[in-house]
């Protein structure tokens with residue numbers, strides 16, 4: 001059965017992903033997730049964007065922090081700090097168990113795809129959630145403080161360094177997840193969720209063969225920039241540092257001829273004429289489950305109309 005593929009990264013994308021999961025069944029929808037943010041830390045394999053999506057789909061995500069799990073305690077990471085360990089990357093006690101389970105599975109020769117299937121099923125998630133690749137791809141942020149591993153830039157340095165570019169180490173030899181390739185062979189369309197184009201979506205689009213695989217498939221993207229600002233995260237700051245206007249049209253231009261459609265917020269309706277691709281305007285701020293579902297429905301209808 002032909003499916004819709006949703007491409008998502010961190011928190012912004014995960015909100016729309018939850019909306020999509022409420023209107024499309026597991027037979028109609030597959031989630032492809034960025035793994036460029038992954039890193040080995042404290043002996044654990046951490047996959048932040050997979051975790052954000054998992055917690056979002058399970059409605060277990062921490063709405064205050066925007067990442068991690070709801071109802072967390074922090075005994076482990078506080079104690080680690082008291083023992084002089086690295087506590088800059090805040091691992092909650094329940095979250096820690098997820099990283100431990102994934103790391104144990106990877107050490108026992110499971111792939112990240114298999115570990116993710118196991119963990120999402122444990123959360124009662126029936127939709128397919130797949131990492132963009134099972135190979136190691138790591139986003140490096142080139143900045144005025146040198147080349148930084150993504151989590152060092154994003155968390156340890158709190159996105160303060162001025163960025164000059166990004167590199168996805170390992171991308172040349174990484175294999176697109178076969179489940180994504182298979183989904184694209186009989187695909188009703190692709191929705192690029194409102195994640196950071198540079199560090200949450202580009203790694204997946206940069207996988208060898210990915211852009212070719214998208215060529216004959218309707219692709220729409222939802223702008224993560226509203227009124228010149230990112231709803232969450234450093235996308236607008238990055239754009240300014242890259243001398244790109246922090247605007248919805250600039251996001252559409254970034255994706256270029258990959259797009260058949262673009263969704264942006266009502267706030268930016270006056271900029272529609274700046275965008276060459278077919279554009280629709282709606283309320284894209286998703287501050288309730290209902291808004292997530294409404295935007296999901298809007299995107300699916302847009303895909304059908306293309």
Ligand code: FO1
Pocket residue numbers: 009010011037046047048049051052067068088089090091092095151154155
């Ligand atoms: N983001 C932070 O800003 N501070 C943290 O301490 C932090 C811990 C963390 C732990 C597990 C996890 O899955 C994500 C975590 N994040 C944290 C968010 C993470 O850095 C970002 O979600 C992505 O890498 C960017 O979308």
